[in-house]
Amino acid sequence: MEMLLCFFFLLPLFLIFLKNLKPSKWKLPPGPKKLPIIGNLHQLHELPPRNLSPNYGPVMLLRFGFVPVVVISSKEAAEEVLKIHDLDCCSRPETAGTRKISYNFKDIGFAPYGEEWKAMRKLSVVELFSTKKLNFSRYIREEENDLLVKKLMDSASRRSLVNLKRTLHTLVGSIVCRIGFGINLHECEFIDEDRVVDLVHKSELLEMTSLFSDFFPGGIGRFMDWLSGQKKRLDLVFSDLDTFFQNILNDHLKPVRRDAESSDIINVMVDMMEKQRDGDSFKLTTDHLKGMISDIFVAGVSTSASTMIWAMTELIRNPRVMKKVQDEIRTTLVDKESLREEDLNKLHYFKLMVKEIFRLHPAAPLLLPRETMSHIKIQGYDIPKKTQILVNAYAIARDPNVWKNPDEFDPDRFLESSVDYKGVNFELLPFGSGRRICPGMAMGITLVELGLLNLLYFFDWGLPEEVEAERIIKDNDVALDLVQVIRH
Template sequence: MSIFLCFIFLLPLILTLWKNLKPSKWNLPPGPRKLPIIGNLHKSRELNPRNRRNLTEKYGPVVHLRFGFVPTVVVSSKEAAEEVLKTHDLECCSRPEKVGFRMLSYNYKNIGFTRYGEELREMRKLSVVELFSPKKLQSFKYMREEENDLLVKKLMESASRLSPVNLKKTLYTLVGSIVCRTGLGTNLHECEYIHEDSVEDLLNKAELLTTTSIFSDLFPGRIGELMDLISGQKKRLESAFSELDTFFLNILDSHLKPESTKIESFDLIDVMVDMMRKQDKDGGSFKPTTDHLKGMISDIFLAGVSTSTSTMIWAMTELIRSPKVMKKVQDEIRTTLGEKKERITVQDLTNLHYFKLMVKEILRLHPPAPLLLPRETMSDIKIQGYDVPAKTQILINAYAIARDPKHWKNPDEFNPDRFVDSSIDYRGLNFELLPFGSGRRICPGIAMGIAIVELGLLNLLYFFDWGLPEKEEAGETITGNEVALDLVQVLNH
C-alpha cells in the first residue's frame, strides 16, 4: 500500500520528466547541453547580461535553455527582438507565473506582471489617461520642480561644508518623492509610515522578489511547493514582501480615508477607488478590486522609482568617469541657460541638444532593465527560423542588443556624439535600442520617466561641479558600478 501511495505521489514528476527527456519534435534554437531534471540551472550565470558574449558568441542570437522544467529562449539581437516584439508581439505578450511576481502584483492584478487579456488592456488604458498622458505630465511639472529645488538646497548645504554626499541615496529619495506625489498622492517628507530615506531599502526588497526563482517557479506542482517549504525559500520572499505590503496598504488606506494622510490632488488611485465604489451602478467591463488598487500602487512605485533612479545613477557615474563629456554637457547647459539662474524649470530643457544625447547614451549603455521582464508565448511561433513552442519563457537581452558591434561602433564606450546624426530613439520603434521594451508590453510611463531623469540631471549639472573625494583614487572608486556614487564630492558652481 505504501509503495502504491508513493507511486501516486511521484506520478506527476515521472510524467513531467518523461515529457522533458523524450526526443523533441521541434527545431529548437541551439543551446548548451541540458542535464536531467535541472536542465541548464548550472549555467544560469551565463544569463547575466554583462556576460552576454559567453552565450551569444557560442550559440548565436537565439539560444534555447531549460531551467528546471521551464523552457526558455534568450534573444540577443536586433533582428530576433523585432520578431518577438513586432512580428509576433501578440503571441509573445503574456507573462510567466512566478511566486515573486504573484506577490508584488497581488495575484496578477497590476500592469507589469499580469497575463495578457482584457483586464490588462483596461488597466493600461486607465494609467495612460490618468497618469501618463501629456496633459497629466504637464500638470505634475510643479511637483517635479519643487522636489528638485529641495534637492539643490540639501546639496548646497553639503557643498558649503565641503563634505561628501551619498548621491545614490539622495537620488532614490528624489525620485521616490516625485513618484509618490505624482502617482500616489503621498508626500514622503511628511509621511508618517515611512522615512524618506527608506526608498532604496524598499526597492532592494522588491528586486529580491523579481530576480529570485524558487523551486516552485522551476518545478511547478506539489513537488516544487514542498521543496519551497523545506528550503524556506518562500518564507524568505514573504518576509521581504511584508514591508512592501505594509507600505502599499498604508497608501491605499490614505485613499480610502481621505481625511487621513493623503494631501495631493486627485490621482490614478482615486479614480480606481471611485470606479470600485460605483461599479454596481455603472456595470462597466473593468471592475477594480482592492487587489487591483494595491497592484497598481506596487506598479507605480516600483517601476517608477527603480528605472529613473538607475538611469540617473549611471549617468552621474559615467560623467564622473568621463571629465571631457562632463565638461561638454555642463558647458552647453550653462551657456544656454546663463550663469545666474536661481532655479531650474521644465522649460529650461527645451534647447539642450547634447544634454539629451547624453541621456540617450546612458539608456543605451545601461538600460534600466538589462533583461526585459520575461514574456511567455501563448502559441507556437518561429524566431529566426527556429521553433518556439507555446508556454516558452522569452528573455530579451536589451543590454547585449544595445552593445552589439554589428550596430554600434565601439559599443562599450560612453560617447553621446554617436547620436548626433542618428535618428535612433528609445521609444520602442528602433529595435537596437530597447531600454523600455516595445510592443504591447512597452513601459507606459516612458515620458514620465524621462521627464524625471532630465530635470534631475539638469539641476545636478547646472548648480554643482562633481568629483571624487580628494583622498580617493579614481581607479579604486569608480569601477563601472553605480555603487561608486555612495561617496562623491559636490561643490557649488
C-alpha cells in the same frame, strides 16, 4: 517510509525528464548543454551581463528546470518578437515573486495579456501618464528638484561628502509618491525619506527571487519551497512592502482625504470602485488598487534613480564628456536661480548623453519576460506555446555588429544618428516595445533629464581622494556612493 516518500516526490520529475529526452519534431533554437532535471538553472545568473549569443546565436534556448526559456540577443530577432509576433507573445509568465508583488497579477506590469490587463493599462495611461497629467505634475518635479539643490548647496558649503545613491532614490521617491499617490514624503506619518531606498531594494528582491515552484511542477516545487525556507523568506520581504502599500490605500480611504480635491490615480480608482454595478464586465478590487500602487512605486523609483546614478558614474569616470555636457548647459542656461522643464528643450548634447546612458546601462537589462500564447517562429526557429521569452536589451545595446566600441561611454556616437529609445529602433530598447512597452516612458525620461540637469548645472562633482575614477565601476555594478559636491 522515508524512501517511499522520496520515491513519490521524485517519480514525476523522472518521468518528465524522460519525456524531454525524446527528439523534438520542431527546429528548436540552439543552446548550452543541459544538466539532468535542473536543465540550465546553473546558468540562470549569467544573463545579463554575460552574452552567450556569440556561442549559440541571437536566439538561444535554455531550460530552467522544466521551463523552456528563449533568450533574444539581436535587434532583428527582437523586432520579430516585439513587432511581428507582438500579439502572439505579449503575455507574462507566472512566478511566486511576481505573484506577490502584483497581488495575484492584478497590476499592469506582470498581469497576463487579456481584457483585465487592457482595462488597467488604459486607466493608467489616461489617469497617470497622459500628456495632460504629465504637464499638470510639472510643478511637483520642479519643486522637488529645487529642494534637492538646496540640500546639496548646504553639503557643498560644508565640503561634506554626499551619498548620491540615497540622495537620488529620495528625490525620485518623493516625486513618484506625490504624483502617483498625493503623498508628501517629507511630511508623511507612515514612511520617511530614508526608508525609500530600503523598500525599493526589497521590491527588486521580490522581482528577482525565484523559488523551486517556478521551475518544477506541482507539489514537488511547493514542497521544496517549504523545505528550503524560501517561501518564508519571500513572505517576510513582502510584508514590509505590503504594509506600506496598505497605508497608502488607507490614506486614500480617509473621509477628509476623499472630500479634498485630488487627481491622483488611486483616488480615481477608489471612486470607480465605489460606483461599480453588479453587471459591470470588469470590477476593480482592492488588489487592483494595491497592484497599481506597487507598479507605480516599484517601476517609478528604481528605474529612474538607477539611471541617474549610472549617468553620474560615467560622467565622473569620463571628465571630457562631463566638461562638454556642463559647458553646453552653462552657456545655454545663463544665470538661472532655478531650472524648469522647458529648459531641457534648449539642450542637444545633454540629451545625447542621456541617450547613451539608456544604451549602456538600461534599467532593465533583461526586459520583463514574455510568454508565448501560440506557436511562433523566430529567425526560422520554432518557439512552442507557453515558452518564456527574455529580450536581452543589455546585449543588443552592446552588439559589436551594430555599435562601434560598444562598451565605451561615448555620446558622440549619436551626433549623426537617428536611432532613438522609444520602441521603434530595436537596437535600443530601454523601455521595451510593442503592447507591453513601459507606459510611464515619458514620465521616466523627464524625471531623469530634469534631475541630471540640476546636478550638472549647479554643481561640480568629484570623488574622495582615496577613490580612483577607474575603480568606481566593478563587475557591472555601480560602486558610486559618496561623492564630493562643489557649488559651481
